[in-house]
Amino acid sequence: MAEFWTGTLWPLIVIVFQCIAIVAPLFAVIAYLTFAERKVIGAMQLRKGPNVVGPFGLLQPIADGVKLFAKETIIPTGADRPVFILAPILTLTLSLIAWAVIPFDKGWVIADINLGVLFLFAVSGLGVYGIIMAGWASNSKYAFLGGLRSAAQMVSYEVSMGLILVSVILTAGSMNLSTIVEAQANSVWYVIPHFPMFVLFVISILAETNRHPFDLPEAEGELVAGYNVEYSAMPFALFFLGEYGNMILMSSICAIMFLGGWLPPFNIWPFTVLPGIMWFGIKVAAILFVFLWVRATFPRYRYDQLMRLGWKVFLPLSLAWVVLTAGVLMMFGLLPGQGS
């Protein structure tokens, strides 16, 4: 029994607390990301943004949360009840699960698994289901069309995202996220050799998270709000949290893959003062700012343009880059197992 306690139960309790230690700050970040979004876009459009609730409007996200919590949950009569309720839960859960493999600092990771990248990819692939289930279960034309669009979009951009990640994996010689960051400590941040892929990746994550300018699933003009039009109160809030959680997650992946995760830009004095997790946070925040900036700047893509961009531009480019990366690494004997 003692063996069961030390071998199974105690690690389980530790993991539960680690999960709470990640999820609780994450929710706070999500809440203030919505606030930052409104402030940033407000500033870009010469408005003030939320400024009434609390000093500088700082309590606005909490007020929004209370409002959503206090509202009535409406389930349409024609809806498929179990699937309708399951969809938002699935979306939020999936956007939280992926955090298990994200290293925040050296050794700060719940599950340091060898296939971290593949795990992230698998989880983000599952993310489609939340949306497609919501679209179908609502039993409404707008929601259905939004769900279909978004599913097609996410599946298309996942392909090129996968190929982009393959070239990073090839360079690092590992699928373990911590090892990828360590590999960047020994060479340079991968944003330098893989700059075109970095650009492609940032655009792809915009599409993957259904953000502007690829927010076709919720194109207000045509689809009112897309897949979540029938949702209200807490189920809607879960979708909202899931979407913003995914944004932060994708930004973290981008920071780990291309911007050296927790590493300081230069390993010399003024930069090494900040702890690694701060650097990680700064990088994630920078990419999140790009998300908001893009939203304030670009008009929405048309559906056929979106598909063209994904399949005819990103896919060939990223595939060619994989071949190029493999070729260059092979030539200089840098591939893992070539004994450099």
Add this chain to the structure above:
Amino acid sequence: MIAATLIFYMLASILVVAAFMVVVSRNPVHSVLWLILAFVNSAGLFVLLGAEFLAMVLVVVYVGAVAVLFLFVVMMLDLNRLAWREGFQKAMPLGIAVSVVLLTEIVVMVGGWSSAKGAAALRQAPMPDPASVPNTQALGEVIYTNYFYLFQGAGLVLLVAMVGAILLTHRRHPGVRRQSVAAQIARRKEDSLKLNKVPTGKGIS
């Protein structure tokens, strides 16, 4: 070890229940959703076996891509469930006959099964020891080094299937105006804009 056993039985029982629900669900969309649950649980079983790579690939390929297409198709179908009932009685004997034949074939096949001589030894060690070589590397060795030509052959078969499918479904619709991005970008101000000084009372032609 207790934990691993418990998790195994949890995953296995969910898998069996989900697979059963795929068959008995009235609603085809629910069937696909149960199927996805079954896929995810079998991925969990793979992880327990120490085949993490296969598990992840199962989720990425089957759940992330194949099942999405299933769901797409099934959702689009306009199924009238009452109409199904009508043909049920008539099709029943045929269905039973086909299943009996299939079952007999499986029984005959499995009953007469005998492994090749070296197979037992090969099955013992299909890959290098997972403890010494990472999962991914071991699989990569087998697919891309030892059985390279077979892998390429499989790829060619898929390519042919893909070309065939595109050829069968692709049609050029006459009268559709397509966007030519190259032409749009190549346009210059001089090609599309002309400034005229129009004299009063004259106009230009």
